[in-house]
Amino acid sequence: MNRQEDTIVAVATPSGRGGVAIVRVSGVLALQIALQITQKNHVSPRVAQYASFYTPTNDVIDQGLLLYFQSPHSFTGEDVVEIHGHGSPIIVQQLIQLSVHYGARLANPGEFSERAFLNNKIDLTQAEAIADLIQASSETAARLAMRSLQGEFSKKIHDLDERVINLRLHVEAAIDFPEEEIDFLSDGSVAKKLQQIIDELTLILNSANQGSIIREGLTVVIAGRPNAGKSTLINALSGREVAIVTDIAGTTRDVMRESILLDDIPLHVVDTAGLRQSNDPIEQEGIRRAWQEVRGADCVLMVMDANESEQPTELETEIRLQLPANVHVIHIVNKIDTQGLLPATEASRVYLSAKTGEGLDLLKQKIKDAVGYQSLGGQFLARKRHILSLKKAYDLLTTGQDQLLIHRAGELLADDLLRAHHALGEITGTFTSDDLLGKIFSSFCIGK
Ligand SMILES: Nc1nc2c(ncn2[C@@H]2O[C@H](COP(=O)(O)OP(=O)(O)OP(=O)(O)O)[C@@H](O)[C@H]2O)c(=O)[nH]1
Ligand SMILES: [Mg+2]
Numbered sequence: 001m002n003r004q005e006d007t008i009v010a011v012a013t014p015s016g017r018g019g020v021a022i023v024r025v026s027g028v029l030a031l032q033i034a035l036q037i038t039q040k041n042h043v044s045p046r047v048a049q050y051a052s053f054y055t056p057t058n059d060v061i062d063q064g065l066l067l068y069f070q071s072p073h074s075f076t077g078e079d080v081v082e083i084h085g086h087g088s089p090i091i092v093q094q095l096i097q098l099s100v101h102y103g104a105r106l107a108n109p110g111e112f113s114e115r116a117f118l119n120n121k122i123d124l125t126q127a128e129a130i131a132d133l134i135q136a137s138s139e140t141a142a143r144l145a146m147r148s149l150q151g152e153f154s155k156k157i158h159d160l161d162e163r164v165i166n167l168r169l170h171v172e173a174a175i176d177f178p179e180e181e182i183d184f185l186s187d188g189s190v191a192k193k194l195q196q197i198i199d200e201l202t203l204i205l206n207s208a209n210q211g212s213i214i215r216e217g218l219t220v221v222i223a224g225r226p227n228a229g230k231s232t233l234i235n236a237l238s239g240r241e242v243a244i245v246t247d248i249a250g251t252t253r254d255v256m257r258e259s260i261l262l263d264d265i266p267l268h269v270v271d272t273a274g275l276r277q278s279n280d281p282i283e284q285e286g287i288r289r290a291w292q293e294v295r296g297a298d299c300v301l302m303v304m305d306a307n308e309s310e311q312p313t314e315l316e317t318e319i320r321l322q323l324p325a326n327v328h329v330i331h332i333v334n335k336i337d338t339q340g341l342l343p344a345t346e347a348s349r350v351y352l353s354a355k356t357g358e359g360l361d362l363l364k365q366k367i368k369d370a371v372g373y374q375s376l377g378g379q380f381l382a383r384k385r386h387i388l389s390l391k392k393a394y395d396l397l398t399t400g401q402d403q404l405l406i407h408r409a410g411e412l413l414a415d416d417l418l419r420a421h422h423a424l425g426e427i428t429g430t431f432t433s434d435d436l437l438g439k440i441f442s443s444f445c446i447g448k
Contacts, residue, residue, distance in 0.1 A: 004118060008107035009099040010447040011092050018087030023095040025104055026076045026112060031068060033102040034081040038066055045070040053085060053095060062091045076112055077119030110444025117429060124429030125153050131444050132215060132381045140264035141214050144381040153380040154428050156204055161424040163197050168417035175410045185410050194404065198397050205390045208382035213373055215381045217266030220367065221293045223319060224303035226250050226274025229334040232354040233303060234258060234271040243271045250274060253286035255293055262364055265373060275315060295322050299370055303332045306339050328370035386427050393423040
């Protein structure tokens with residue numbers, strides 16, 4: 001049997017106890033299952049009906065509401081029924097068992113959304129936006145997910161894609177008339193249109209980058225010599241005593257993690273063991289882990305003690321060498337309170353006191369600047385997947401531009417345009433492999 005011909009069932013509300021729990025059934029058997037459970041002969045679509053829920057042996061297990069959404073006017077596009085019972089895990093379990101008894105099977109993670117996608121109710125970015133809306137960690141994240149869900153991101157991609165297709169038709173037409181091709185390609189209008197497409201794509205890519213920062217957050221790793229004040233800094237940033245602070249060098253051995261919101265950016269702050277030569281096997285292991293964290297950072301906060309006459313420039317170099325060029329290192333001169341210095345910021349350096357909190361705001365701003373975050377820059381929540389496809393399209397279009405401007409090679413340009421069209425189609429799901437679809441939907445929760 002075709003997988004999509006199965007009728008599926010899952011609980012749609014969170015697990016645990018509550019006022020109401022909703023069990024959702026989707027597929028050809030949905031209505032029949034609902035009628036059997038409620039012992040009714042008829043339910044009208046979109047009208048909430050009060051009903052008792054019966055076992056096959058006529059015991060009433062609960063009373064609640066029944067809602068029927070007739071295909072294609074439902075979330076999945078199939079017949080869908082929602083059974084609203086009391087919020088007890090026992091009742092939920094029984095309602096699911098009854099549905100299975102009458103012919104449904106348990107839904108896989110994300111299978112409702114997957115069906116909505118396969119039945120063209122939503123495209124891929126919208127399906128992802130549902131998951132993102134549910135997962136949103138800030139109001140901004142929720143607002144941006146909602147915009148994607150309403151199709152704003154898809155529309156931008158579609159509009160751009162349409163321009164790519166049109167330009168390609170244009171170029172192909174020219175290739176079909178070789179004697180005019182060169183003139184046609186040199187008259188400037190193709191180059192101009194291509195440039196406009198690249199400009200628009202650059203804007204979308206910027207916006208998607210911002211959206212991705214809001215969605216995924218940034219991993220910020222605090223590193224430096226022992227006693228520089230790293231643990232004091234993670235405590236100051238998170239506003240609670242996450243890590244032990246003492247004046248003994250080598251206090252922190254384990255990796256400490258704390259997630260905080262910096263405006264709308266989820267910051268995953270990591271405190272690490274002080275970096276130095278050590279003979280203590282426990283500390284050695286801590287230092288090994290510290291280096292491992294540094295290598296996985298989006299941004300490193302390299303903390304130095306303002307009292308150290310000799311700043312650890314060697315360590316700075318060592319850290320820089322471990323990192324890809326696009327990872328930012330912010331140098332923090334800590335303990336300015338002991339020197340009577342004022343908080344300040346210069347180039348990639350911030351002077352602050354983790355203990356008194358002076359200069360923390362400057363550091364937060366520095367982190368945002370370092371990753372190029374503008375508070376109003378994001379228009380939609382983007383995933384790494386979207387950004388990769390956008391970048392692919394960008395590379396193809398700029399290669400195509402070279403083909404045109406340098407080599408006057410219309411055929412090669414047409415080919416790059418076609419491939420850019422495919423890259424854009426991956427975002428909305430027009431051209432997506434089954435593998436990728438499986439990967440995306442299986443990361444959703446059951447019931448979505
Ligand atoms: N006056 C002052 N003291 C500070 C400041 N930051 C940290 N300290 C002190 O410096 C000492 C070491 O601080 P920690 O935060 O434990 O330093 P650390 O870098 O985590 O040290 P390890 O875990 O050993 O690597 C403690 O006594 C802190 O109170 C600061 O801004 N000003
Ligand atoms: Mg520490």
